[in-house]
Amino acid sequence: MLRLLAIWQFYKTFAPVSWLLTFLCVQLLYTAGTETWGTAILLKLFSYFFIYIIVRYNRRKEMFFYYNLHLPATLLWLASFSADFLFFNLCMLIATRI
Amino acid sequence: MNHTLEIDGVQLQFAHRFILSDVYVRCDTGSITGLLGRNGSGKSCFMQVAFGTMQAYTRSVRCNGKHIRRAYTVPGLLNYLPQFHFIPASMKVTTALKYYGIAPQTLFAHFPEYEPDMHKTMEELSGGQRRMIELSIILLADTKFSILDEPFTHIMPLHVESIIALMQTIKHRKGIIVTDHMYKHILQVSDTLYLLNNGKTHLISHPNQLVQHGYVSHILNE
Numbered sequence: 001m002l003r004l005l006a007i008w009q010f011y012k013t014f015a016p017v018s019w020l021l022t023f024l025c026v027q028l029l030y031t032a033g034t035e036t037w038g039t040a041i042l043l044k045l046f047s048y049f050f051i052y053i054i055v056r057y058n059r060r061k062e063m064f065f066y067y068n069l070h071l072p073a074t075l076l077w078l079a080s081f082s083a084d085f086l087f088f089n090l091c092m093l094i095a096t097r098i
Numbered sequence: 099m100n101h102t103l104e105i106d107g108v109q110l111q112f113a114h115r116f117i118l119s120d121v122y123v124r125c126d127t128g129s130i131t132g133l134l135g136r137n138g139s140g141k142s143c144f145m146q147v148a149f150g151t152m153q154a155y156t157r158s159v160r161c162n163g164k165h166i167r168r169a170y171t172v173p174g175l176l177n178y179l180p181q182f183h184f185i186p187a188s189m190k191v192t193t194a195l196k197y198y199g200i201a202p203q204t205l206f207a208h209f210p211e212y213e214p215d216m217h218k219t220m221e222e223l224s225g226g227q228r229r230m231i232e233l234s235i236i237l238l239a240d241t242k243f244s245i246l247d248e249p250f251t252h253i254m255p256l257h258v259e260s261i262i263a264l265m266q267t268i269k270h271r272k273g274i275i276v277t278d279h280m281y282k283h284i285l286q287v288s289d290t291l292y293l294l295n296n297g298k299t300h301l302i303s304h305p306n307q308l309v310q311h312g313y314v315s316h317i318l319n320e
Contacts, residue, residue: 005197006197013186061183061184062186064151064178064180064184067170068170068236069197069198070171070175072168
């Protein structure tokens with residue numbers, strides 16, 4: 001449970017930016033139609049690259065908080081991005097049904 | 099149960115310059131291992147290689163003779179206090195303690211003056227207070243070993259004494275590897291002492307050997 005909370009703690013460092021982009025993609029899909037889904041996914045994946053670079057550079061010291069909880073960086077990134085991508089697709093799916 | 103942590107065979111180089119080439123450090127449960135060395139001698143690199151967060155060309159980290167690839171990923175094995183603040187600034191002290199499974203009362207037992215600060219975030223504390231909280235968390239957390247990189251930096255003298263007392267108490271259940279430039283504190287607290295010089299570790303059995311190796315010009319006696 002604490003490991004999950006720690007991953008959530010890590011995810012929170014970039015979640016607002018990621019959610020904002022998800023919201024913009026949903027808006028795009030809602031207004032321009034489902035054919036923009038592919039573009040939105042590409043945009044989202046591209047944003048992950050930048051989030052990774054920025055967080056890795058700016059939160060390098062804080063990573064030791066997670067290392068001391070025996071959580072490797074790979075696990076933190078994979079879990080956070082997977083959860084976020086799932087949330088993104090869920091939002092997109094909901095937008096197509098409205 | 100007693101445990102032994104051994105680190106050797108570390109080869110680390112930056113820009114064709116060997117930082118670490120011939121090191122051996124051993125730490126047992128119930129003992130404090132001190133590591134001294136000049137600025138840039140590779141103490142922090144060595145600690146991060148031991149912790150598993152820095153890659154080295156070769157290295158061997160063993161616990162009870164068993165080789166470990168990335169020590170920090172092994173639950174309950176060891177933790178590491180870096181030179182910088184590592185707990186997120188927006189995190190409350192109580193939350194940080196909870197993550198590391200430390201009851202606030204355990205911290206108050208050693209440092210009662212921190213009780214009013216428990217609900218503050220790390221950024222609301224002074225640099226010294228923050229360092230003290232982080233150091234206490236590393237020491238009180240349930241691991242077999244703790245690696246401390248300059249634990250006495252930014253700490254006021256009164257608290258240095260408290261930290262030394264805590265280390266002496268904690269060492270009965272874990273092994274501690276510590277480095278700092280305040281060599282007198284390291285001499286005071288260490289059961290085993292190594293000097294890192296030119297990428298090699300030298301076992302120091304008498305403080306005068308620090309003079310012979312050129313680490314200090316003379317030993318101050320108080």
